[in-house]
Amino acid sequence: MEVKEIIRQENMVYQRSSLLTSKPFSYCPGCGHGTSNRLVAEVIEELGIQNDTIGVAPVGCSVLIYDFIDIDFSQAPHGRAPAVATGIKRVLPEKVVFTYQGDGDLAAIGTSETIHACNRGENITIIFVNNGIYGMTGGQMAPTTLPGMKTSTSPYGREVATMGTPLKITEMIAHLDGVNFVSRQAVHTPAAVRKAKKAIRAAFECQINKKGLGFVEIVSNCNSGWKMTPVKANQWMEENMFPFYPLGDIKVDGKLVKTL
Amino acid sequence: MAKARGAIEVDIEKCKGCELCIGSCPFHVISLEQHVNSKGYHYAYMGNPEACTGCTNCAVVCPDGVITVFRAKSEV
Ligand SMILES: Cc1ncc(C[n+]2csc(CCOP(=O)(O)OP(=O)(O)O)c2C)c(N)n1
Ligand code: SF4
Ligand code: SF4
Ligand code: SF4
Ligand SMILES: [Mg+2]
Numbered sequence: 394m395e396v397k398e399i400i401r402q403e404n405m406v407y408q409r410s411s412l413l414t415s416k417p418f419s420y421c422p423g424c425g426h427g428t429s430n431r432l433v434a435e436v437i438e439e440l441g442i443q444n445d446t447i448g449v450a451p452v453g454c455s456v457l458i459y460d461f462i463d464i465d466f467s468q469a470p471h472g473r474a475p476a477v478a479t480g481i482k483r484v485l486p487e488k489v490v491f492t493y494q495g496d497g498d499l500a501a502i503g504t505s506e507t508i509h510a511c512n513r514g515e516n517i518t519i520i521f522v523n524n525g526i527y528g529m530t531g532g533q534m535a536p537t538t539l540p541g542m543k544t545s546t547s548p549y550g551r552e553v554a555t556m557g558t559p560l561k562i563t564e565m566i567a568h569l570d571g572v573n574f575v576s577r578q579a580v581h582t583p584a585a586v587r588k589a590k591k592a593i594r595a596a597f598e599c600q601i602n603k604k605g606l607g608f609v610e611i612v613s614n615c616n617s618g619w620k621m622t623p624v625k626a627n628q629w630m631e632e633n634m635f636p637f638y639p640l641g642d643i644k645v646d647g648k649l650v651k652t653l
Numbered sequence: 654m655a656k657a658r659g660a661i662e663v664d665i666e667k668c669k670g671c672e673l674c675i676g677s678c679p680f681h682v683i684s685l686e687q688h689v690n691s692k693g694y695h696y697a698y699m700g701n702p703e704a705c706t707g708c709t710n711c712a713v714v715c716p717d718g719v720i721t722v723f724r725a726k727s728e729v
Contacts, residue, residue, distance in 0.1 A: 394727045396702050399660040404725045406659075407709040409718035418717050422694070423671030427716030583677050583710040623671040623716075 410434040412443055414463050423623020425613030426454055428580040429522050429589075433493065434462045436594045440601070446489040447481055449474045451503075453495035454529045454615075455522055472503020475510035478517045489600055491518035496537040497527040500562040504536075507562065511606055514571020518596045519608045521563070524615035525634060532618030536560040539633055544618070559637060563610045564653045567644045573605035575644040579612045579635070581627040592642070605647070612638045658727040659707020661699060664719040668696035674711035674720060680704040683711060 412434040418427045437443050443464050450459040452471035459466035469477040474492035482490040499507050499521050510517065526544055527533040534544040534551060537559050541550040551559075567575040574596055578589035589611060596607030612634050614626040621629060643651050661682075668690065674697050675683045684700030697720070699705060707724030 394658050394725065396660045396699070399658055399707075399723050399725045400662055401723065401725075404707075404723040405721065406707055406724045407712045407720075407722040409721070413718060417667045420716065422669035423673055423716055425716065427718065428714070431716075431718045581673075581714070583713045586713045623673055624676060627673070 410438045412438045412463050414461055416460055418461060419457055420454060421617045423614065423616050423626065424454070425524065425580050425611065426457070426522060428586060429493075429520065429611050429613065430458050430461050432580065432586065432590045432593050433458070433491075433520060435590060436597055437462070437464060440594070440597060442489050442597070442601070445487070446491070447485070449478045449481070449490065449492045451492065451494040451498040452529075453498050453527070455493055455495045455498065456529075458493050472498050472501070473506055474498065474503065475506045475515070475517070475519065479510055479513070479515045482515060482517050486516075489518070489597065491520060491597070491600075493520045494522070495528065496521070496523040496525065497530075497533075497535045500536045500560050504560075504562070508566065508569075511566040511572050511608070512569045514569075514573075514605045516600055516603055517606060518600050519606065520593065520596070521608065521610045522613050523610055523638065524613045524618070525559070526615050526618040528615040528618050532615070532620075536562075539637060542633075561638070563608065563638075563643065566608060567649060567653065570647075571605055572608060572644060573647050574599045574607040576608075576642045577610040577612060577638060577640050579630070579640055581614070581630060585640075588640075595645075610638070612640065656727055657706050657724050659705040659722060659724045660702060661705060661711060662721045662723070663697050664721075665696045666690050666692070667717055667719045668694060669717055670694040670696055671716060674715050677710045677714040679708065679710065680706060
């Protein structure tokens with residue numbers, strides 16, 4: 394069978410979501426933001442909610458999502474996405490409202506907004522891409538940076554005695570009653586991507602079914618900030634990030650499913 | 654016996670040569686082209702097209718969403 398006989402519309406089994414705009418992603422090669430953007434688009438498309446969904450883009454590389462998914466977006470000042478999403482959802486409760494934030498945004502400057510939106514149990518969805526660094530601004534240390542990890546502002550590696558241990562904000566918010574669903578996933582292998590998509594879908598469904606806040610952390614790479622090739626970065630992530638940020642569901646239907 | 658034969662189509666101009674698809678293909682189908690696209694990236698192509706089953710792994714993992722996958726039943 395010739396390749397040209399196989400490449401026919403009726404044989405197509407996978408194509409990019411039609412909700413993605415024609416703009417090429419401007420992320421660095423191999424960056425997990427691309428894969429995460431793709432999954433959010435696929436879930437919104439499959440749920441058929443593209444006309445009723447409003448995204449809130451943050452500050453950081455993650456902001457660029459507003460260029461790539463063809464739905465309504467607002468943009469929040471650094472860290473304030475959950476507060477902006479709260480406002481939108483309260484004024485337009487029938488809309489599906491989500492934020493898409495990096496770790497510098499969600500777990501550093503936006504810690505307060507994150508915790509209080511979660512504690513109030515706002516009926517929104519939060520997608521949190523944790524690459525352990527401030528990617529967009531040139532690889533500075535974030536609260537999520539691993540002990541010993543070198544960044545432009547911790548050139549000798551993060552020293553726990555002076556800089557503290559990495560903040561597991563996902564475990565923290567999982568304890569709050571207002572939060573209904575919490576999961577930590579990754580997007581570096583086909584199996585991981587398929588699981589991450591299920592979790593993202595569950596976090597959107599949680600909102601649609603008015604159960605409370607759904608939160609999905611995606612442990613991701615920043616090849617440029619980590620100064621590694623994409624393949625090496627994913628390997629480093631498996632060896633170093635996953636032991637500290639273990640993958641899997643943390644809270645389902647309002648109940649912790651993991652001992653924290 | 655009917656066996657699934659697959660093929661992928663890569664949007665060459667949008668591929669960034671990150672190589673993540675290469676490692677995710679269970680059948681070692683994909684290679685990077687010696688030539689580069691207009692952005693200067695080596696792009697992915699089926700170096701070993703016979704081996705593709707259309708499993709979709711490469712497309713699922715591609716950060717740039719530039720792979721489309723096709724699958725057909727073959728009698729050979
Ligand atoms: C109020 C304010 N402070 C600081 C900045 C500079 N700034 C832009 S992006 C960023 C960090 C983003 O890091 P993260 O959220 O982890 O996103 P990533 O790029 O890693 O995805 C900072 C500090 C800003 N734009 N606004
Ligand atoms: S700087 Fe890091 S987070 Fe930003 S696009 Fe590049 S790899 Fe991704
Ligand atoms: S994963 Fe996508 S962008 Fe990366 S080399 Fe393969 S086709 Fe190109
Ligand atoms: S569809 Fe599966 S077999 Fe074919 S190139 Fe992609 S990963 Fe390899
Ligand atoms: Mg970051």
